[in-house]
Amino acid sequence: MLDTSLIDWSRAQFALTACYHWLFVPLTLGLAVIMGTMETLYVIKKDDFWKRAARFWMKLFGINFAIGVATGIILEFEFGTNWSNYSWFVGDIFGAPLAIEGILAFFMEATFIAVMFFGWNKVSKSFHLTSTWLTGIGATLSAWWILVANAWMQHPVGMAFNPVTVRNEMTDFSAVAFSAAPAMKFLHTVSSGWLTGCVFVIGVSCWFLLKRREQPMAKASIKVAAIIGLFSALFIMFTGDQSGLQMAKNQPMKLASAEGLMDGGKNMPFSVVPGIKIPGMLSVLATHDINGYVPGINDLINGYTDPITGEKHLSADQKMVKGRLALNAFRDFKKYEKTDQAKKDSAQLVLNKNMKYFGYGYIKDKHELMPKSKIVLVYWAFRFMVGIGVFLSLVMVLMLWFGRKDKLENNRWLLYTALYSIPLVWIAGQCGWILTEVGRQPWAIQDLLPLSAAVSGVESSSVVITFFLFLLLFTALLVAELTILLKAIRKGPEPIVESK
């Protein structure tokens, strides 16, 4: 076990931590919208029924928030310990979003969450409602800055590499924070969180209906969650489509891997599952044109000319040559930094010219750019994510349909389906991250830094030990969360407290 490489264990540890962290985050984002909506209904309708419902979902939000809070901090520990080259290399780009996240969003959450939980009957209804929404907005803003940092790793923009400090320095904050890639990543990820909250609320409400308890609250919760959930699903489709366009443009190898597309072309079909294809659909998804050209893995490796634009794209070998030029120039720059100004300037010129391919200099074999295990994993991750999304949308449509006719209780199969669908929404979310992160391998930062250069020179045995420590810690937290959550659900909503 200890013979496995340092890179693989460091990756496994980061993946484990990120996957566990992402169990808590989407439910926080989703329940924030549900409880905010219900409290808004309470304030508008002046009906304590909605207050009771809002407080129940708020309690579940609080449990999830408490268990999940600070689990993301461990990712930052891992950056410093296992990925120190990477951390320094990206420092300024990551530093700004993460600092803003820490200061603005965390304090916003910390302040308003206290008012939300302690303030019932102590502050005005409107102030309490504002605090509830601001708690959710704070959590969402936290996600924004983290996703900005992640989007930059997928498509590094708005920076310049400084060979003196060996860091990327931000030159355009708006490009880093507000360009299409981070915006779409944020909207897609946050709306998937809303869907998670909605599926959870529907599933738990179905449990109440199956137990013939709290029927009015359960039915009202199903209605609210199904409406928000369907809106979220539509929004996820739109932002997913836009993310697909971004992927085709900025990470064509990830798209080709997700499709298992070896040879590209025009009017390319979309593979639903192996053996079933929709003609022209991949071209539509990748370019919004049924005759659009989509390069395959072989095209990207061997180089190609886009038959529509006439644009020539370098082969992997050509990029590796340019990458090696950049790395050698960087080495010369450091060598002559203090001794020979002319050679240093000359090296910087070559470096700047080839910086775009810096990471390719570390690639020893072009086949590292397309490992087969990656293709299988991202192909199926994408299909599970989309398939589950479609299935959950259908469940919500049925919920609204039978709910409108007040026949939910008569269709116990649907109640059971919704209840047992709760884990599916998490599986879909994890599949989304597998597509995003495994799909861009071998890059820590797309085209600039492969994992082999990003990793620290630590002992792999220490990474293995911390991997299993995390496994224990996070599993204990998950068990704690599930135990407390189930207890709270079984107890049900608290009696209504007299309003001020």
Add this chain to the structure above:
Amino acid sequence: MKVIHILTSVWRFYRDGFRNMTWGRTLWLVIMIKLFIIFVVLRLFFFHPALSGMSDKEKQNKVGENLIEKIK
């Protein structure tokens, strides 16, 4: 006087809130244990940032060397 009144109200708000917690007590216990494990056990004993204790100048030299060394 007005500032003192506001501060006192905020203090009472939080004090009463914490006193009246029911589920919150269990959750705070979980949070405290978790933070202790993360910041004391893991941070002190298992995570030693590779560049800690270095000045920025030393860090840039170290990472520069690492990146050049990995070319081979």
